[in-house]
Amino acid sequence: MVLPEQWTLWLSTGLVFVPLVLVLVFLFSAALRRYLAGSRRRLDESERSTPSSENPAAFVAASMQGVIQRLREQEKELERLHRLERERLQQTERLSEAVTRNMPTGMLIVNSAGLITSSNPAAEAALGVRALSFRRYSEVFGEPSMLTRLVAACLHEGQTFRREEVDHVTPAGVVRRLGVTISPILPAELPVGTNPPRGPDRKTSGALILLSDLTELAALQRQMRLKESLAALGEMSAGIAHEFKNALATIQGYAQMIRNETDADEIREAATRIMQETRALSHVVMEFLRFARPLEIEPGDVELAPLVARVVSEVSELMPGVTVAAEGEFGEVAGDEGLLRQALLNLVRNGAEAVASQPDGRVWIRGMYLVQAGQPVQMVAVLDNGPGIADTELSKIFLPFYTTKPQGTGLGLAVVQKIILQHGGAIEARNRPEGGAEFLLTLPLRRTPAAEAVESAAARI
Numbered sequence: 494m495v496l497p498e499q500w501t502l503w504l505s506t507g508l509v510f511v512p513l514v515l516v517l518v519f520l521f522s523a524a525l526r527r528y529l530a531g532s533r534r535r536l537d538e539s540e541r542s543t544p545s546s547e548n549p550a551a552f553v554a555a556s557m558q559g560v561i562q563r564l565r566e567q568e569k570e571l572e573r574l575h576r577l578e579r580e581r582l583q584q585t586e587r588l589s590e591a592v593t594r595n596m597p598t599g600m601l602i603v604n605s606a607g608l609i610t611s612s613n614p615a616a617e618a619a620l621g622v623r624a625l626s627f628r629r630y631s632e633v634f635g636e637p638s639m640l641t642r643l644v645a646a647c648l649h650e651g652q653t654f655r656r657e658e659v660d661h662v663t664p665a666g667v668v669r670r671l672g673v674t675i676s677p678i679l680p681a682e683l684p685v686g687t688n689p690p691r692g693p694d695r696k697t698s699g700a701l702i703l704l705s706d707l708t709e710l711a712a713l714q715r716q717m718r719l720k721e722s723l724a725a726l727g728e729m730s731a732g733i734a735h736e737f738k739n740a741l742a743t744i745q746g747y748a749q750m751i752r753n754e755t756d757a758d759e760i761r762e763a764a765t766r767i768m769q770e771t772r773a774l775s776h777v778v779m780e781f782l783r784f785a786r787p788l789e790i791e792p793g794d795v796e797l798a799p800l801v802a803r804v805v806s807e808v809s810e811l812m813p814g815v816t817v818a819a820e821g822e823f824g825e826v827a828g829d830e831g832l833l834r835q836a837l838l839n840l841v842r843n844g845a846e847a848v849a850s851q852p853d854g855r856v857w858i859r860g861m862y863l864v865q866a867g868q869p870v871q872m873v874a875v876l877d878n879g880p881g882i883a884d885t886e887l888s889k890i891f892l893p894f895y896t897t898k899p900q901g902t903g904l905g906l907a908v909v910q911k912i913i914l915q916h917g918g919a920i921e922a923r924n925r926p927e928g929g930a931e932f933l934l935t936l937p938l939r940r941t942p943a944a945e946a947v948e949s950a951a952a953r954i
Contacts, residue, residue, distance in 0.1 A: 599704030602678070603630050603644060605697060619671060619706045621663030635662065643675055647700040651677045658707065672705040740770045790829040790915060794939060797823035797871065800834055801858050808841045814854065815845040821860035824871050826936045828916040833936075836912040839905050840875040840932050847879035847930065854878065862938065870918075873934040881924040890922055 599616030603609055612625040622633055634640040639659040646652045654675040661669050677697040747763040747770075801819045809817045826833075841856055848854030859874040882890065891910045913920045918936040925931050 599702075599706075601625065601630075601702040601704070602699060603648065603702065604699040605648065607631065607648065609633065610699070616702075616704055619669065619704045620661065621665060621667065621669070638662070640671070640673060643673065644700055644702065647675045647677050648697055651679075651697050653677065658711075670707045670711040672707045674703040676701045737774065740774045743767075743770045790832060792827060793830065795826050795828050795830045795833055797826060797833075797860065797873070800830065801837065801860070801873075804834065804838050804841055805858065807838065808845050808856070811842070812845045812849060815848055816853075816855040817841065817845065817857070818855075819858040819860070821858075822862055823860040823873075824862060825939045826871055826916070827939050828936070832912045833916065836909040836934075837873070837875070839909050840934075843905065844875055844877035844879065844930070844932075848877050851879065863935075865935070869938040871936045871938045873936070874931055875934070876925065876929060876931040878927075878929040881928060882922060882930050884924075887922060887924075891920075 594613055596613060597615055599619040600611070600613050601609055601616050602611040607629050609625050609628055609630055617623055617625060620633060625633060630644050631641050634644070638661065640661060643654050643657060643659070647654065652675075654673065657673045657675075659671055659673055661671050663669060678699040678701055680696060680698050744767050747767045750763045751760050801823055805817050805819050808815070837858075841858065844856040845854070848856060854877075856875070856877045859876065861872050861874075863870050863872050891906050910920050913934055913936070916936055918934060920935075921933045923931060923933070
């Protein structure tokens with residue numbers, strides 16, 4: 494059987510095409526199997542690394558493991574920070590201990606029960622006592638000592654004592670002069686910025702005591718005061734000798750004239766001069782005795798306002814050519830009214846004498862209230878518009894028998910200084926920038942009728 498030519502062509506083409514198609518199908522199926530196998534492997538790995546939400550238990554366990562891992566990392570970081578903080582704290586404690594141990598000032602810490610919880614070698618050396626820790630402060634200081642009373646007041650009433658000086662007797666019987674500062678230790682729960690209560694209601698956790706041995710310094714100060722007293726005594730003796738020498742020479746001269754004269758008038762005149770010189774000597778002796786002997790102060794409440802008005806009136810009558818006035822605030826002080834009047838009268842009269850030759854001579858008394866070292870004080874300033882005080886004389890004007898007046902004894906200002914000091918006050922002399930001199934008197938106030946002052950003396954005068 495003979496096939497047509499067309500069929501022969503189709504048959505030959507089919508024989509060639511069919512194997513080619515089969516090869517292509519085989520290659521495609523092999524590539525597809527390889528791709529599917531790789532996809533399945535990646536899917537398995539993904540399922541092993543991240544639990545599927547279709548498995549809640551595995552997902553929760555994996556999440557907890559992640560949280561625990563992060564907590565462990567944070568715990569390690571916290572341990573590292575805690576270790577660093579502990580090392581810094583230990584370093585600070587070592588530094589604080591070294592500073593306390595080597596500081597030259599003695600330090601004691603007393604708790605609210607009265608036991609010494611901390612001390613340093615300087616405190617042991619100042620008190621002359623070893624092993625102070627956990628001993629009662631009253632046992633170490635002594636029951637009747639002033640230091641014990643100060644610490645008790647600090648613990649029970651919360652009082653603060655600054656730069657106090659007390660005597661302490663060591664167990665060896667040595668008396669030492671100690672400088673003491675005592676501060677209360679307030680409870681830690683006290684809110685910041687609140688004012689703690691005063692008096693018995695003020696609760697304290699303890700007291701901080703700072704001690705300084707002032708024994709040698711006190712001895713040096715006593716020696717300096719003794720030298721100054723001897724120097725002042727020498728100057729007083731020289732002044733007295735000078736006054737007596739001049740007066741006695743005059744008396745001797747007039748006595749010689751009386752012996753040689755026969756004229757009654759000349760004898761009478763010489764006798765009068767002798768009487769004048771003896772009165773002058775009596776005045777010097779009385780002024781010296783007034784300065785040398787202790788002042789007998791009759792304590793009382795002195796209202797300064799009427800006292801100042803009386804002084805102004807007396808000096809105005811004595812020297813009418815000088816304007817004398819008073820201004821400011823004057824309160825009540827404790828003391829002897831007669832002595833205080835004498836001191837103020839002497840200062841105002843000296844100022845009036847200094848400006849008497851000037852056409853516009855003026856002296857005024859200015860009063861004000863101040864607060865010094867936490868205590869109210871009365872400041873009285875006596876000012877004038879005179880020539881002032883020479884710089885070379887400022888340091889000498891309070892010395893006995895030092896005077897620039899022809900008829901002066903040199904004891905007036907020395908007596909004024911003594912009166913003010915024995916009233917617990919202070920006196921200072923200086924020149925005013927505007928011209929003239931001023932004397933500043935400071936006296937402790939018994940009560941202040943006006944508001945307490947907060948300005949300093951230098952700012953107000």
